[in-house]
Amino acid sequence: MMETLKDFFQDLARFTIFSYQALRLIPKSLLKPVEIFRNISQIGVESVPIVAITGLFLGLILGLQLSGAMEAVIAGTAQYISGALSVALVKEIGPVFTSLIVVSRICSSVTAQLGTMKVTEQIDALKTLAVNPMEYLVTPRVIAGIFALPVLGFISIMASMIGSWLMMILFHDISTAAFIDVAQTPLQLKYVIESFTKMMFIGGTLLLVSTFCGFETKNGAAGVGEATIRSVVISSFLVILLDYILGAVFLLFPGGEM
């Protein structure tokens, strides 16, 4: 028990130092945008199809089930569910859902890639070529995560709204104008700001965790497997935890309460 706790705090200390080193290099990294664009393309652009499709199906099922439930409670009120959906998608479901898709698609591959580079001494080779591995491999990915996740989240939320709209016009004969009108009514600018801030924060953290797990890989191919599992499990847990913590923090701001 004591050993596990000790290991946990040692890992946490190393992660803190690792994060500090990576974040400190952000200004320097921004001067070399090629690496950042390459990573935004890998992390962001290539994730657009999966994020859009899963978002669409999420919207389809939510629209179908919730509008049906609403209709069952009070007949003729199915359109009001679009307001609840827009708030829920923007504030919670969109950010968490998109982050979890990014964890499964990106965190696993980043950890496996960097882990393989670590065990095949490619990271050591970088150092011998006077390249700082943090600057070359970690910081550009973290920056890409910070910028890509909000954009992916926006795409996912829009796809979900389109999905729920489709269900409502098909099954409940609701007009598009009514759907948009009700969706906009409860939505506030601060919800959008909260959503985007959360996603930027979570995006950066996910990439820090997955690059850290990659850099800590030991013991060959089996080690790469273990590191990937560790990265996905910790990242998934952190998505939910950070969403909760940041959501709570936003409640402290004036007008933050719902």
Added chain:
Amino acid sequence: MAKKIEILSLSKSLNGKMVLDNVDLSIDDGETFSIIGQSGVGKSVLIKHIIGLIIPDRGKIYVDGERIDYGNSTEADKIRRKFGMLFQGGALFDSLSVGDNILFALDHLRSELPESRKQEMMLGALELVELPGIENLMISSLSGGMMKRVALARAIVAEPSIILFDEPTTGLDPITTANINELIIHLKQKLKTTFVIVTHDINSARFYSDRIGMIYGGKIIFTGTPDELVRTENPYVRQFIEGKYEGPITDDYNAALEGILHTNIKFKKRGAAYGKG
């Protein structure tokens, strides 16, 4: 002769085990020095200290009279530019082509050069390792021997004054091994730089070395020319170079193994006693 590399009282423990214990070693300018010893004895750890990939627990390392300052990354990078290193598995970047791997080294070590000159140097390095015309191939399509040679081309392309080889012939078939050994000799004649080679292949080491050092038990137990190595009376070195099972190295190993088993048996007995009680 001028000292190229000087290691003074270097000690390093890894996972609670003393891997290097007060190691002193100096390597002359322009010599080919081989470090031999069994697998896992700390040979690679020693050369990784020389290039600053591992930070020592104690001790100092001087390169061209300058001490490696591990805390100062700019200074450490400056000293690293004097080195080229061939890693055990090649450590080539598999996302890049052969040519881009070599250009990557030039882009970072010799960024001041114009692109056309870098291209020329890249092609020249591939020619030196006898692999002309493969610059557009991807790393995954190369054989083990070719990978080593491409890695060697990447190590020498920026014209370092010291080249470190970590097990250059491990895992290669006898013919490819002989081929790499010839290549090392050929490169030595052309480049005339200092070579530090880690290997457990005793025949290869005798073939290309000016001097050989053997590590055992965290210490350098022998240094001398290949001829002196063959004539030495040191029983540890003799067992290693003759490749015999019986000898002091095996005795030490068995004693250590017995120690581990003894401790385990004691634990088991104690566990059984608790079980009964």
